[in-house]
Amino acid sequence: MKFKKMLTLLPVSTLLISALAGCGSDTKTESKSTAAPTSAPTAAAKPSGPPVTLTVEIFDRGIQGQPDLNNNTWTRYINDNFGKANNAIVKFVPVPRSQEIDKLNVLMAAGEAPDISFTYDGPTVSKYAKSNGIADVSDLLAKSGKELTNYLGKTVLSYGLYNGKQMAIPAKRTSLANIGMFIRKDWLDKLGMPVPTNKDELYNTLIAFRDKNPGGVNGVVPWGLASTGMNYNLGNISESFWGKQTDEEFHTTPNWLKPGNKDALKYLNKLYNEKLISPDFALDKTAKQADADVTNGKVGFFGANWDYPLRQNISEPLKANVPTASYVPIDVFKNYEGKFKKNAYNENGVNIIIPKSSKNAELAVKYLNWMSDVKNLFFLQYGQEGVNHKMVNGIPQVIAQTGDNLQTSYLNLDYTLVVNGAELGDQQKNIKALAASAPGLEAVAEQSYKINTTDTYTAFFYDTPNESSIKFGKTLGDMGKLMTDKLINCKSAEFDALYDKLVAEYMAAGGQAVMDENIKIYRAMQAYKK
The missing domain is CATH 3.40.190.10 (Periplasmic binding protein-like II)
Structure with a gap:
């Protein structure tokens, strides 16, 4: 089964997967490790010698008052619980959220991409899978990622398959409202x-x-x-x-x-x-x-x-x-x-990839495996009870923070790569947890989630990469954004001619090629089902 790649069917204006903002308050407390690491090596197998540096991409969202992205409550927890047990230092490599694809392309071309890189853009992953730029992690998951495999499940992992090989590790998405x-x-x-x-x-x-x-x-x-x-x-x-x-x-x-x-x-x-x-x-x-x-x-x-x-x-x-x-x-x-x-949203989230240039692929899988443990994942999302969250009716409610405790993305999305959304092991609890992130507005949050998961459709996934989309996808995406802006704010008398002109340019720039290939792949899939 080849890598499943998303055909974007969002409205012309919604070409971005929205950046999720973090919380704010005035408590600054260094975290304490409350979860026993579950993936620590045995004493006999514990690594020795100089620690290995595992580099991990992180979005720099430019949040006001954000802490040092390499030295805060969450990074210290990671290095105290995973790093020390594996003789490793986890170092985060900030990438501007608004430039993530461009920056990743530069890093990949230079052979300097972090050991754990990620993107929400399916065509970008397909491109690197095709060019042999990322590692096949099939064997590594079997060897060092059993808990991760169990957590994500077959369906979510299938979105990262390319020619039957696990070229990407998709996160599990628990919040489907868009x-x-x-x-x-x-x-x-x-x-x-x-x-x-x-x-x-x-x-x-x-x-x-x-x-x-x-x-x-x-x-x-x-x-x-x-x-x-x-x-x-x-x-x-x-x-x-x-x-x-x-x-x-x-x-x-x-x-x-x-x-x-x-x-x-x-x-x-x-x-x-x-x-x-x-x-x-x-x-x-x-x-x-x-x-x-x-x-x-x-x-x-x-x-x-x-x-x-x-x-x-x-x-x-x-x-x-x-x-x-x-x-x-x-x-x-x-x-x-x-x-x-x-x-x-579909049930898969961000695509995690390990560049072929990485010398720490197994350690990278071990890190994601460690992260998928419920205790570690809970701490990274909610922190320490009484400091970072309080329990109300069995649901953790985040306490607004600043300084080292500030989460620069919702529920520390950028530090909890294996999941997009709250993870409490039960979807109804997850929805309650989502609502609890808006103190005093819980009822409004639940109403919004209900509205925006009603009458929904999800983007179609193709079982074969669209080569034209890989080639023209970013160009078309950028064009689409500019087209939308121009068409909304042009003079009314100019609208019809401008729409036709811009759409013709879009189709000539690769839109027609992408559509033709979509049709070909779609029809082949339907014939196979028969």
Whole structure:
């Protein structure tokens, strides 16, 4: 079975897997090892001599007040419990989140990629698997990764197979909700308006936000947005405009050619030209302006990750600036079937790879194996009880932190590579744990998760790599982001001609080749099933 590679079916605006923000507070405590390491060698087999340095990639998210990414509560726990037992020093190699693919490509080309590298981009992994740039870890998993194999399971691991070889180790994804859309309930209450339930009601609400400015702010923003790919997105608006398609068309056709996609962008262009969308969103390449507008109480409605307004880096400053402000999740974009069709994540998360240049492949697998132990994983996600979390009704609730205890990604995603999302061994507990990460907003979090895991579809996985996607994928992804921004903020009279021009350029730049190959692979898969 060859490596399964994702065909992105997200709306044209959601081309980013959102960066998850960490927590904040003012407790600075060095961690204590509370979990006994389970993968320590026996005394007879314990390594000797100078310690080996195991390099591990980590995203540098640029979080305000973040600790030293190589010297904090979590790295000390890792080195105290895994490092010492294996005569190793785990060293983290920061890579800017916004440049992760470009930086990984540079490191790989120079033979300097960390022993444990990772990416969310399937085509990038396929490219390195094809070029023999990454290690086959099949035998290493059998020898040193039994707990890891049991934890991930056959289905998750199958997403990392290439020609029957385990070329990547996918993380397990426990939170399947992806996008979400949110509106200021306090503004609606002030205007005496109900929560919108469809596109027309939303449009009328945005008009009211613009004209009546219920927050009394300077520079009201009815719909908050940032440059495509930077945290803020357009939710499932594209899907609501898409017309009827066969399964083959839905899975193989780029969003730009889907029936109704042009109308979706034209609708957004109309809103922009009516001053209902952030005026300079296309220039907001970091989402800092959008975040500032939200936390300063200027934004009435926006789309982002399903839990974005619940994160403490958003909810806490908003509460401080506007104590009465409250966002609630909504579902307004209904398609021709009467469903609120939206994308959800598959059960696999980030792709972990070991470069062929690594001299520490077995140690890398041992590290991931150690991490998959429930005790170690729990500490890395939640820390020490009474310091980093408290237990409420059997569910750990993170205590906001700063300094060494600060988690720069949700539940230390960047340090817990084997899992994306809370892991308490039970999905209902996992959802409760997700909600508990938003103190005081637990009910809103559970409502958002429920909404955004209803009427969902997942991206189709091909059992054969699309060579054209490997070749043109990044170029097309970058083009798609720029196209979306240009089409939303162009003059209305220019929209139709610009859409047709940009889509023609996209297809000529590799879009047609990718689609043709998708169709070929898809049909071969269907024939095989028969």
